[in-house]
Amino acid sequence: MTRVAFGSGIYLLTSLAAGALSLGAAAQPPVFNAAGELERPADSREWVYVTTGLDMFYGPTANATRGERGSVFTNVFVTPAAYREFMRSGTWPDKTMFILEARRAETGASIDNAGKSQGELLAIESAVKDVARFRANEGSNGWGYFTFDGPNGLKDSARVLPTSASCYQCHAANTAVDNTFVQFYPTLFEVAKRLGTVKPTYDPAHKL
Numbered sequence: 001m002t003r004v005a006f007g008s009g010i011y012l013l014t015s016l017a018a019g020a021l022s023l024g025a026a027a028q029p030p031v032f033n034a035a036g037e038l039e040r041p042a043d044s045r046e047w048v049y050v051t052t053g054l055d056m057f058y059g060p061t062a063n064a065t066r067g068e069r070g071s072v073f074t075n076v077f078v079t080p081a082a083y084r085e086f087m088r089s090g091t092w093p094d095k096t097m098f099i100l101e102a103r104r105a106e107t108g109a110s111i112d113n114a115g116k117s118q119g120e121l122l123a124i125e126s127a128v129k130d131v132a133r134f135r136a137n138e139g140s141n142g143w144g145y146f147t148f149d150g151p152n153g154l155k156d157s158a159r160v161l162p163t164s165a166s167c168y169q170c171h172a173a174n175t176a177v178d179n180t181f182v183q184f185y186p187t188l189f190e191v192a193k194r195l196g197t198v199k200p201t202y203d204p205a206h207k208l
Ligand code: HEC
Pocket: 051, 052, 053, 054, 056, 058, 074, 075, 076, 098, 099, 100, 125, 126, 127, 145, 146, 147, 161, 165, 166, 167, 168, 170, 171, 179, 180, 181, 182, 184, 185
């Protein structure tokens, strides 16, 4: 008969219990609550990191607000299962969820003298592909857009924005793959080009 050390037996039991717990408790995002609102994920920093934009501004005028608010970084994360499917097929599966996190840029923080580093959280936004849920919303392309607002008013859940919100039009008209700005996500753009999933309407020379 094999002698199992007491300590490792306890370890096995606790890790089994922890595994069962996390399986039961952690529903995969996107999670919609009873009120039909999208829950803000607590772990989006453990998703796949897509890109960081710095001071991106789209439109005919100069970035007028930049002086007042300083520079802003936008960090994009996507659910791991959706990322794996994109790497395989160059397309986003149903239930893909993105988080876009805006952070104020700091200059001269700590030992830095001249560059920009990421500081305070400004806002969290999200996009979810859920065709059954959103396809009836004309102009949605099966996507829903959400804002969880900023730090003090940071919301735990958010109702889908109406398709009159600017998000829908800009994301439908100017994106390289599906409703997403894959042209700005270098590693993903390579995959989409290789697999031929870049939209024929995508024009790299087009400006707003
Ligand atoms: C005028 C165009 C424009 C508008 C309006 C706009 N976005 Fe975007 N959005 C972008 C661009 C460009 C990116 C790529 C950002 C980057 O590379 O950092 C982006 C990226 C995103 C992403 C990351 C996933 C993706 O689709 O590529 C989310 C989530 C997002 N936007 C949400 C929103 C929400 C919510 C709104 C409305 C409240 C909105 N956006 C309005 C241009 C726009």
